[in-house]
Amino acid sequence: MAGEDAEIALLRQLQAEQETAGWDNTGINADGEPSNTEDMNEEDRKQTVEDTQVLRAISPSDSTTAVSDGGSYDPTSISSLAVPAVKAAIEEESRSSSRASSRRPRTVGGFLADSDDEDASTPISSGLQAAGSVPHKRSASPSPLQTSVAVESLPAQGNSNTTTPAPTASSVTVPALSVPAVTVPKARLPHDKIGILEDRIAEDPRGDLEAWRLLIDEHRGRHKLEEAREVYERFIKIFPQAAEMWVEYLEMEMGSDQFNLAEQIFGKSLMAVPNIGLWTKYLNYVRRMNDLRNDATGNNRTTVSQAYEFVLNNIGNDRDSGTIWKEYIEFLRAIPGTIGGSGWQDGQKLDIMRKAYHRAIGIPMTEVSFLWKEYDQFENGANKMTARKYTHERSGIYMTARSANAALENIHRTLDRSTIPKLPPADGFEGHQEYMQQVEQWKKWISWEQEDPLQLKKDELDVFKKRMLYVFKQAVMTLRFWPEMWVDASEWCLNNGFETEGAEFLSNGIAANPESCLLALKHADVIEKKGGAETGKGPKERGEAVRAPYDKLISSLYELHKQVKAREAKEMVKVEEEAAKDAEIDSIIAKATEGDEDNNAAEAARQAKQEQRQKDVRTKFESELMDVRRAISATWVALMRAMRRVQGKGNPKAEVGGSRAIFAESRAKGKILSDVYVASALLEHHVYKDPAGTKIFERGARLFPDDPEFILEYLKHLISIGDTTNARVVFETTVSKLTANSDKVEKAKPLYIYFHQYESNYGELVQIRKLEQRMAELFPEDPKLLRFSERFGNGGFSAVDYQPIISMSQVQPKAQVMQSIEPVSSPTNQYTNSYMQDQSPRPQYLQPPTNNSPKRPLPPAFEQLQDDLTRPRKIARGESPLKGAAGRRLEAQQRRQGGAAPFVIPRDVNFLLGIIPRADTYNATKFNSDALVRLLQNTSVPNFDEWKMKKDQGVLQHQQQQGWGGGYR
Known part of the structure; x- marks a missing residue:
């Protein structure tokens, strides 16, 4: 056993040594691809003579000609253009790398001969500072309290505008950047949860939302609020409109009595995130900080009232704002004064509450019906004489809002209003269909608002525009990574006088989607259009402004x-x-x-x-x-x-x-x-x-x-x-x-x-035929006459494929299938089933009527069925017209009387009648329609009162027979 363990340990050691040695391969260039610079040098040497001729042909006599559209173009100047400055760290890395190519690029015909577009494996020069080339440092980011979240952007990817004058063509060298070999991060220990989550976030900051959530929960679970605060700040830089995370951040700060930090969070988030949950938190915070029970001066009530107005002016049009409206009206109800009183305070309170009700009942929200009932009671409690007047004036607005709320309910039923956005799945992959359904639902809401169902364009255009701007802000919060929504919002703003908001939509969209060509091109188009109308700027300034989004x-x-x-x-x-x-x-x-x-x-x-x-x-x-x-x-x-x-x-x-x-x-x-x-x-x-x-x-x-x-x-x-x-x-x-x-x-x-x-258009026949022969050999799968037909094609019309109509016999309509007039037979269903299952599609009436089977002969009914099914169907003939004078007199009489021509069954219907199965082949239960109608007609349906009386009498008699109350015997 010990020997086997020693062998395993030795094998693992050898494997580790092989893997370590594998990274020292010097045959790999900066991009991790095999270098073939020597081959390219050989190819360049072969082309030296030709390139020298090209250089002479296109080199101008005067290289210092001023810039103008009519000036001559010297492609050799490409080798001496201003080369973007390379960051010092990257230059140092390039100098220290043993695998970097240090040879000077050769210019051929005014072009760099060994640039990356010539061969993908050749290292290239890049003036873009790679964001991934700088190691990630976990340091607390500066507090963005002085700036609005709406205009925050992602960290800069690099600066491609900084350029340095280049020396002459003979001395220009473009250093090849040495990209370090990609290594897999060192494996974390299983108990290092924070490190594992940090690695996941570093690898996929916009896609791995679960890692963000788990990392925050891990820090908060360990009561490390400073680390959790740092993660929150990093998260909201990438997702600045994630209202749910802002609310969690606030709850953490207020839960630890960090009210100063909570106020800073409100300052950063409120105007950028029009979300009901976040603004409700703000309102609750204001009411918490301003106690109305100990308000001798009335300042607290004034502050709370201003907070309500501020909240409702920004999110009061939301469909889910009904709770805030109800709380606001209850707050106004507590103002000193009596509804229906005669004092000045009573009248002031009445006017304020009536104004609030009028604003609320015109908004399509879930509580609009409840607020209307309260308003009706409010007016009747104030003055019954004027109540009908006020309610009648506002009833139309309320009905419009209520019907609009019903329409919004259908849209919002399947609408996801989460403000933590998700990257759109690629087409054909998991979640793509569901994501696109959400995009369509948001577009439905926007289209619904544009149709103006509340009829605001005529009398309240500002309110209409405010609602449209609000719904676009809601859409981009959820669909943050869908560039089309940002562009739609920007275009609407620019077309309706909101130039500032339109520019903000584009800049924020680019910050969220820096790789989006749509957003960058749209932004550049707007800048170019605006720059063309401006005066006083030269080509240099206008060019710098236009190319900024492109860079x-x-x-x-x-x-x-x-x-x-x-x-x-x-x-x-x-x-x-x-x-x-x-x-x-x-x-x-x-x-x-x-x-x-x-x-x-x-x-x-x-x-x-x-x-x-x-x-x-x-x-x-x-x-x-x-x-x-x-x-x-x-x-x-x-x-x-x-x-x-x-x-x-x-x-x-x-x-x-x-x-x-x-x-x-x-x-x-x-x-x-x-x-x-x-x-x-x-x-x-x-x-x-x-x-x-x-x-x-x-x-x-x-x-x-x-x-x-x-x-x-x-x-x-x-x-x-x-x-x-x-x-x-x-x-x-x-x-x-x-x-x-x-x-x-x-x-x-x-x-x-x-x-x-x-x-085919301009060549000789011999050349055409040779070319067609070569194509036939190379592409044998093509039809033989294809090339010959294309030779004589003219604007999509091929004379070879043209089929002339020489005789009317070529365009005869298809024969119509007439309806069958033969009587319907009713054979036994069991014979029909067995026969129809085994019947061959071959026409049976052509087969000889012999039966050589040694089995028992079929019953006569089946033989009759076979005859009925195999013989041709009898088709009704069209009515023959009368001939001679009688036919002419009948036709003239019909014309005089305006008689319509006899009804002719259309051809397609005739064809359908000819191919559908016969009625007797259906085996399902059939009802006699005539008998069924007679049954319904003759059925006596008693009057309800008479039926109820008879039923009650029957129940009473039954109870008397059984004993009143149902006692036991």
């Missing part, structure tokens, strides 16, 4: 890409750890069994299992990373177009860089797709007619040789400028490379289709 979005997306890569690395580490455990177990089993063949098979199976799991992990994250790169590329393209509108095409070396500076910056950042090259090239070509667009396409073709979408755009561009020779060269080069690999043949299909269309 935040780009920084967040690059950080998201880094997080996804980190998650992938952690998953791979877990797979390796599990594989190591399996190997350890297999080795122990191998020593016990001592079977070489079985051990080899187990080792092969384990290795195959590990490889499959690694493949699954890579496949899982590849699509996610590709989506992030698509979002990054789309953002760069949008920024490029926006800066072209604001600053023109510009110059990367000038102060106002324009669209060209954005293109250069995007290449320096990396993680972009071919979409950025296509957009930049087409801008140069279509807007400025600059030949630099073609040079950008040429460079992109070397960077993305296997991207069919990019090559297709390149072909379209070459053909549009009339360069058909190079178009053919690009086509042949690309399809030859793609079809050489069987896995990439399908990528070449759109290129073949496009070029086949071009050759």
